Amino acid sequence: MIGEAGHFTGAPKPVLRKSIDLVKYAETFTGLGPLFATSKAEAAMRDETIKRTKTVCTYCGVGCAFEVWTKGRHILKVQPHKDAPANGISTCVKGKFGWDFVNSDERLVNPIIRRDGKFDMVEWDEALEYTAKRLRAIVDEHGPDSVAFISSSKITNEECYLVQKLARAVFGTNNVDNCARYCQSPASKGLSRTVGYGADAGSMDDITKAELVFIVGSNTAVSHPVLAARIKRQVKVHGQRLIVSDLRSHEMADRAQIFLQPNPGTDLVWINAVAKYILDQGWEDRDFIERRVKDLEKYRDSLQKFTLEFAAARTGLTKETLKQVAKEIASAKTVCGLWAMGVTQHMGGTDCCTAISNLLLLTGNFGKPGTGAYPLRGHNNVQGSCDFGALYNYLPGYASVGSDEARKPFEDAWGMKLPSAKGLNNKTMIDAIEEGTLKALYVVGEELALVDSNARRVQEQLEKLEFFAVQEIFFSTTARFADVVLPGTPSLEKEGTFVNTERRVQLLNEALPPLKGCRPDWKILRDLARHLGHDWNYESPSDIMDEVAGIVPEFAGIRYDRLKGYNSLCWPVDKDGNDTPLLYEEKFHTADGKAAFFPVDFAEPVNQPDEEYPQHLNNGRVLEHFHEGNMTFRVKGCVEKIHEAFVEMNPADANEQGLEEGDWVEVRSPFGKVTTQIVVSDSLRSGELYMPICSTEQRVNHLTSTKADPVVDTPAYKEMSASVKKLGRRSASPIPKSNPRNGKPTPLRSVRVEDKWRRDDYHDPETSRPDGGNV
Amino acid sequence: MAEELSYTTEPAPKPTARDELEGLIETLSESGTLRALQGFTGQFAGVSGAALEHLTGPAGRRLIGSVALLAEVLSNVPAEKLEGVASGFGKGTERASEMLGKEPPGTLQVLKLARDPDVRRAMASILIILKSIGEGLGEGDRSRGQQDGIATSL
Ligand code: SF4
Numbered sequence: 046m047i048g049e050a051g052h053f054t055g056a057p058k059p060v061l062r063k064s065i066d067l068v069k070y071a072e073t074f075t076g077l078g079p080l081f082a083t084s085k086a087e088a089a090m091r092d093e094t095i096k097r098t099k100t101v102c103t104y105c106g107v108g109c110a111f112e113v114w115t116k117g118r119h120i121l122k123v124q125p126h127k128d129a130p131a132n133g134i135s136t137c138v139k140g141k142f143g144w145d146f147v148n149s150d151e152r153l154v155n156p157i158i159r160r161d162g163k164f165d166m167v168e169w170d171e172a173l174e175y176t177a178k179r180l181r182a183i184v185d186e187h188g189p190d191s192v193a194f195i196s197s198s199k200i201t202n203e204e205c206y207l208v209q210k211l212a213r214a215v216f217g218t219n220n221v222d223n224c225a226r227y228c229q230s231p232a233s234k235g236l237s238r239t240v241g242y243g244a245d246a247g248s249m250d251d252i253t254k255a256e257l258v259f260i261v262g263s264n265t266a267v268s269h270p271v272l273a274a275r276i277k278r279q280v281k282v283h284g285q286r287l288i289v290s291d292l293r294s295h296e297m298a299d300r301a302q303i304f305l306q307p308n309p310g311t312d313l314v315w316i317n318a319v320a321k322y323i324l325d326q327g328w329e330d331r332d333f334i335e336r337r338v339k340d341l342e343k344y345r346d347s348l349q350k351f352t353l354e355f356a357a358a359r360t361g362l363t364k365e366t367l368k369q370v371a372k373e374i375a376s377a378k379t380v381c382g383l384w385a386m387g388v389t390q391h392m393g394g395t396d397c398c399t400a401i402s403n404l405l406l407l408t409g410n411f412g413k414p415g416t417g418a419y420p421l422r423g424h425n426n427v428q429g430s431c432d433f434g435a436l437y438n439y440l441p442g443y444a445s446v447g448s449d450e451a452r453k454p455f456e457d458a459w460g461m462k463l464p465s466a467k468g469l470n471n472k473t474m475i476d477a478i479e480e481g482t483l484k485a486l487y488v489v490g491e492e493l494a495l496v497d498s499n500a501r502r503v504q505e506q507l508e509k510l511e512f513f514a515v516q517e518i519f520f521s522t523t524a525r526f527a528d529v530v531l532p533g534t535p536s537l538e539k540e541g542t543f544v545n546t547e548r549r550v551q552l553l554n555e556a557l558p559p560l561k562g563c564r565p566d567w568k569i570l571r572d573l574a575r576h577l578g579h580d581w582n583y584e585s586p587s588d589i590m591d592e593v594a595g596i597v598p599e600f601a602g603i604r605y606d607r608l609k610g611y612n613s614l615c616w617p618v619d620k621d622g623n624d625t626p627l628l629y630e631e632k633f634h635t636a637d638g639k640a641a642f643f644p645v646d647f648a649e650p651v652n653q654p655d656e657e658y659p660q661h662l663n664n665g666r667v668l669e670h671f672h673e674g675n676m677t678f679r680v681k682g683c684v685e686k687i688h689e690a691f692v693e694m695n696p697a698d699a700n701e702q703g704l705e706e707g708d709w710v711e712v713r714s715p716f717g718k719v720t721t722q723i724v725v726s727d728s729l730r731s732g733e734l735y736m737p738i739c740s741t742e743q744r745v746n747h748l749t750s751t752k753a754d755p756v757v758d759t760p761a762y763k764e765m766s767a768s769v770k771k772l773g774r775r776s777a778s779p780i781p782k783s784n785p786r787n788g789k790p791t792p793l794r795s796v797r798v799e800d801k802w803r804r805d806d807y808h809d810p811e812t813s814r815p816d817g818g819n820v
Numbered sequence: 821m822a823e824e825l826s827y828t829t830e831p832a833p834k835p836t837a838r839d840e841l842e843g844l845i846e847t848l849s850e851s852g853t854l855r856a857l858q859g860f861t862g863q864f865a866g867v868s869g870a871a872l873e874h875l876t877g878p879a880g881r882r883l884i885g886s887v888a889l890l891a892e893v894l895s896n897v898p899a900e901k902l903e904g905v906a907s908g909f910g911k912g913t914e915r916a917s918e919m920l921g922k923e924p925p926g927t928l929q930v931l932k933l934a935r936d937p938d939v940r941r942a943m944a945s946i947l948i949i950l951k952s953i954g955e956g957l958g959e960g961d962r963s964r965g966q967q968d969g970i971a972t973s974l
Contacts, residue, residue, distance in 0.1 A: 073900075074903055117843065153829055154830060155830070163825065164827040166830075508822055508824065513822055519829075520828075526822050
C-alpha cells in the first residue's frame, strides 16, 4: 500500500527528500497558501485515479463495512466510515491490512484438470463441460445421492443460494452443507430448540446496552476484535458487568469482574447449577416465564442433579463463585449471553448452547433491548450460508426439507419436485465416502482437508472419490485431491451480500475486476448449471437476491437498492423493508409463539488425558490470522507478527519437562503428531496445552479426533489429550517482540472525554463525528 | 481414486506500462483533455505558426529577452533578501490603494511623511538601487563601446 496513493509518493527516496527540502525552503517565502493549493490540486488529481468502493470484511462475523481504495489493481487502503452499522470507524488488523492475498502470485488464474498424473490448464468451457459430464455420469449410474456439495462461508449469500439450488434443483439431492457444521451448528440447534431462530437474538447494540454480559468459550478480543472493543469500552466507561468463562485467561478474562476457569468440557455443569440455584432462591423471572415460556417444571426436574456440590466437584469452581454468578445474572436487569467454539466444539456442544438459552429464558432475558443469546459467528458469512440454505436439512430461510408445506414455495418457483429426505452433512459425507456410497463431491472455497477434524483421515477419504471438483482462489490442500479446480474470486472482486453475526445483511460492491482468468463464484455456478442443461439466466447477483426474496418470507424485503451505501437490514425483513434488529419482542419463532425450556444433561467429554497423553489440548484463534490462514499467511504484515503455529504450555509444566520458549517439540495425540515450537504462557493452567488453528504446516487437526456431537455432528475439536516430547532444538520464539502480545496496554480508565463535554466552555462541533477523513 | 497432486500456479500477469497507458488515455478522454489535445495537434501547424509569428516579432523578442534577463538577475539574488522588498511593496500597494478617490496630501503632509524613518530608509534603498542601475547603464555603454570597437576592428 505504501507509496502507491499519491502522484509523487512513489518517487525514489533521494528525489522525494530533495523535493521536500525544496518545498520547505519555498514555504518560508510563499507561506502556506500556495502549498495548500498545490496539495489540494494533487488531492483532486488523486481523486481522479483512486476508486473508493464500499465493501464488507471477508474475515470474521462482526461484519465490518468500510471503503477500500484502489488504484488499478493496487489496494491502497481501507477506510472505515462512521455510518458502518456494525463497526463505525473501527476495524481490526485483518480488516485494515489483511488484503495482500488478493494480488498474490499464488492466485489460481485458470481452470485445471487432472490428467495422467498431473494438472493441465484448460479453457473455461472445457472445464465446465468436463465437470458437468462427470457429475451427470455418476448420478446416472449411482443416483442423485451419490453426489454432494459443500458451500463456503466466505462466498456471498447469492452464491450459497446457487450452491444449494445446484444440489437440489439440478441434481435432486439434499447433500449440501457448509462450515457451520464445524463451528456453530450446535448453537443453531440449541436456539431452535428453545426460542426458534438459530441466530443471534439481537444486535451488537443490544450487547453494548446490556447491564451484564457473560461470555463462555470465546476469546472475543482475538476472534471478534471490533465487538470486543465495544464491550471493553462499555465495561471501562459505562460500568457494564462482565463474566467470562474460559480455559485460558485472556484479554476478555482480564477485563471481567468474574473470571471462571472450569475444568475442560464442563461449562454445561456450571450453567445448569447456576440455573438451579436461581430457581432454588426464587430469583427466576416468573412473570416472563408465565407469559412466554413453556415446560418450566420439566426443566426444574432436569436440574435436580446440578447441585452446587456436584458442580463444584465436577467443574473445579467454588460454590461461592457459582452463587455469585447466579446472583449477578438474576439481579441484572438486562443480560446478554455470548459464546463461541469453546462451547460448541464438544460432544455436548448442542446441549451446552441449549443450557445457555434456558438460563436466559429463566431470567427473562429475551425480547427486550439489551438482552438475548449471541452465538458469535466465526466466518464473515457463516450465518448467511445457513440462512440461504446450504444445509442438508433446511432450504433457504430454514424451511425444513421434510415438510411438504415448506418445500412447496421452492418447488413452485423452481418448477420441479424437490427431495424430501435429509441429505448428508460435512461429517456424514466423509463417512459416506468411506462406506463407498458417496462418489462425487463439489466443494466451494472450503479447506476441509485441513479444517475438518482428524484431517489425515479426511484426506484419505478424498483420495477415494470418483470425481472431486473444487472452486477456489488458491491451490489449497483440498484442491490437491481434486479432478478439476475452478478459479473463483475473493470478496473484493465480486458483488453480493453477506450476513454478519447479528443477522445483518450488507452489500459488498466490486472493488476490483476479477483477476484475468477467474470468475466470480456465482458465475461459475450459473455457467455450470447451463452446461447441465438448466437455463439459469441470472445476469447479476441482485437477480438472485430478487428470486430469494420472492420465495422466502424472512427475506421478502431485501433488495439491493435498500442496501446502498452503508444501509443494512437485519432479517426478518418484511416486503416494505422493515427489518428486525431485535427478535422476539412480541412472540418467539415457534408454532404457538412461546419459547420452551429444553432439559439437557451433562455428557462426559471424550479423549480425556491419560498416562500416555497426559495433557488436555485446546485450540483456537490468534488475532493476526484467520482460521487456517490460507488468506492471512499471504499477507506480509500478518506473517511478520506470527509466521507459524506453536503450542502454548504453562511455565510449571515447561519447567518440569525442561522446556523453554522456542524449543522444538513433537506433540502427539492418539490420532497423529505435529512438530512445533513451545511458547511458555501463564494464561494456561498446568496440564493444559493450546495450539492456534492457523498454520502453514503444523496443523492442529492432525491431532484431533473424529468424535462429534451426536445431535448435529460438529466435531469435538476441543476434546483432545496429547503428550509433548522435547526434540533438542531451539529457535527464536514464534511470537516476535513486535507482536502486541508482548506489549503493555496503557492502563487508562479512559481518555475522560466526558469531563471535557461537561465543561461550560465546551461546544459541540458542527459535524457531530469525523467522517473518516479525506484524501 | 484421486491421489494427492501438487501444482504450481502461474502468476497472473502484472499490470504493465501498457495497462497504465490505457488508463491514462481513458482519463484524458473522459476529462476532455484528449479532445482539446486533438484539436491542438490537428491544428499544430496553424497554432504553432501563429505563436511563433508573435514570438519572433519585436515584441516577442523583447519578452523572451526580458524574461531571460530577469530570471538570471533573480537567480543571483538570495530570496530572503528580496522578501523584505517584495512584502513591503505588497503592503505599500495596499495602503496606497486606500488613498484612491481621496484628496491628494498637501505639500506639508508630504514633507512630514518624508521625515518618517521608514520612508527615509526606503528612499535610501531606492536611491542605492537607482545608483546601481546607473552604474549598470554606464557599464552597458562602456561594454557596448568596446564591442563596437571589436566589431570595428574586425
Ligand atoms: S476481522 Fe472481524 S473485526 Fe476484524 S475488520 Fe474484519 S469483520 Fe471487523
